[in-house]
Amino acid sequence: MAEKFTDSISGESFETPNGLIDHYISHFVMTIKKATGAEIAISPLDEDGFTSVKRGSATVGINVDIEGETLILISKIMKLPEKNPLDCMKLLLELNFTSMSGAAFAIDKKDSAICIISRRDVANLDYAEFEDMLHSVASLADEWDDRLVEMFA
Numbered sequence: 574m575a576e577k578f579t580d581s582i583s584g585e586s587f588e589t590p591n592g593l594i595d596h597y598i599s600h601f602v603m604t605i606k607k608a609t610g611a612e613i614a615i616s617p618l619d620e621d622g623f624t625s626v627k628r629g630s631a632t633v634g635i636n637v638d639i640e641g642e643t644l645i646l647i648s649k650i651m652k653l654p655e656k657n658p659l660d661c662m663k664l665l666l667e668l669n670f671t672s673m674s675g676a677a678f679a680i681d682k683k684d685s686a687i688c689i690i691s692r693r694d695v696a697n698l699d700y701a702e703f704e705d706m707l708h709s710v711a712s713l714a715d716e717w718d719d720r721l722v723e724m725f726a
Contacts, residue, residue, distance in 0.1 A: 577642075581699045590642045590695035591618050597703040598624065598635065604704070626707070631714035633707065637695065644698060646676075646691045646706050648714035653685040654725040661687070661725045668717075675709040687721065689714045 578593040579586045587593045595617045605613050615626045615635075622637035636645040654661050665678040665687065676691040691706045 577696050590637050590639065590644070591622055593695060593698070594618060594635065594637050594644060594703070597698075597700050600700055601704060601707065626711070628711035629715035631711060631718050633711045633714060635707070642695050644693050644695050644703070644706070646710040648689045648710055648718075649681070650687045650689065650714060650718045651722050651726060653680055653687055657725065661721070664724075673713060675706060676713055689717065 578588070578590055580593065580596055585596065587596065598615050598617065602613055602615055605611060613626065616624045618624050618635070618637060622639055623634060625632050625634045627633075631648050631650075633646055633648045636647065637643070638645060662680075665680075669677045673689075676689050679688050679690045680686070681688055689710050691710050693702065693706065
């Protein structure tokens with residue numbers, strides 16, 4: 574029986590989605606070091622399927638939902654503002670339509686936090702998709718965290 578979680582480049586197979594994502598995280602760290610000479614630290618996924626990475630002023634959570642076998646990348650930006658929340662939500666929806674490459678703004682109902690999020694099934698996820706998702710969420714979060722705070726906080 575073929576493994577469900579296989580790196581399409583190396584052919585290496587993993588029994589769990591966490592194994593594949595940990596493999597991609599390790600590859601990402603090596604790729605950044607090779608390209609820039611910079612050391613970045615990203616821990617392997619913990620027992621809950623979570624780790625994070627910083628980019629500029631933003632932190633991106635890398636999450637694997639084991640039950641749903643879904644990769645979720647998320648960066649919390651700020652709380653939904655109490656003043657002019659509708660103006661803020663309108664802007665977020667407009668940006669989702671025009672400016673969000675591979676990611677979207679969302680509001681976490683638990684704490685009313687504005688987030689940038691990207692989700693994808695882990696099955697058949699290749700490294701290029703993982704890297705693109707991570708770069709998209711990280712760069713958008715790093716760009717918009719300061720701008721939204723300046724506009725609405």
